[in-house]
Amino acid sequence: MTMGTTEVSWVGAGAIVASLLGDRYAVIVGSLGASPTLGIGAPAASTYEGVLQQKLGLPGYVRASDIGPARRREHDYRYFPLDQVTVDHADAVLHIPTGVDAAVLAARILALPGVEQVLASKENGSPEAAWGDRFFYVGPDRRQPFATIVEHDVPGFDEASELDRPGVFRLNLDLGRAEFERVFGFPPKAFEEHRGDFDFARLDTLLPHPSYARYAFGSIVMPGPQMLPEIDRLLAIAHARATERHERAARRTTDQRE
Structure with a gap:
């Protein structure tokens, strides 16, 4: 190691142990x-x-x-x-690996049947604060995404996750009332009573969504690779709910035409 103008070297503990243990x-x-x-x-x-x-x-x-x-x-x-x-x-x-790249998660979601992605941009009229955020839907209905990947805080509305930290993003998932209560131990409508129990800026942890928990959304800030099996399980639930909504809407449209 160079220390000022001097090159220094020494025998580390590993070298000593290696001389004793050999192979x-x-x-x-x-x-x-x-x-x-x-x-x-x-x-x-x-x-x-x-x-x-x-x-x-x-x-x-x-x-x-x-x-x-x-x-x-x-x-x-x-x-x-x-x-x-x-x-x-x-x-x-x-x-x-530490963190799962947002693009890797997006590809995982897009691999599910019938999923389409909307990438917020200036061209599609999205607010500038959301440019680059990803929204995932099943079918043409764009009213409710079943999953989103966001990289920005919304000042005055959604800042608890501290997404302004370098490279930080958040995965959001529509869990539904039953799964939300199973995971967190209380129904979505009771979220405000439990808000103080959570650190929404904590990384790699499944948490209620700080702004949409009352709609049964959960979120994970910077999920790590060890979270992927649980993410896949929750994605399957969210995707199934979106598929069911799409199929109900399609049936209603068919009935109206008939």
Whole structure:
């Protein structure tokens, strides 16, 4: 390490233990994907962390020899990135993806049957504060999305999630009254009585929606990969509700025509 004008080196504890354990000693290095808490965005696909981000949807280990060639991530002292020397001297790498990218979640939702996405923009007349937010529907009815991915606070209305933090977004889901009560222990109409029980800015946690909980919406700020199984379960519920609404509307239209 360079300290001022002096290059210093020393023998670490691992080197001492390795000399005692021999082949029983293994070196596992850590790797980090994205971290909104540290202000670290998603890694480029060509970096070591980017390669691992693509290999692993959940935190997990990879043999260092299986990573293959890649380039070093930009170093800004919030995180010491992997480089070829580190990987060459490691037996395995433990990669923590940390956050699920908003585009990955959007693709997951769009893979459900009959889903269409509306991306808020200047061109479709959306307010500027919502540009870039995603709204997901089943069928042509655009009155009620069953899921949204939003990246902006709405001043004076929806600021509790603190979405103005760098890289932070929120997934919102229509849970329905029954699932909402099962998850949170009270019905949507009783939300205001329990509002003080929740930290709506907390990351990676299923919470009542700070503004639409009374309509049975839940939300997750920056869901991590370990949340994906639960997200898929809740998405299935929300999608089924939207599909049922669409089919009821289609039946009513058919009946009126007849």
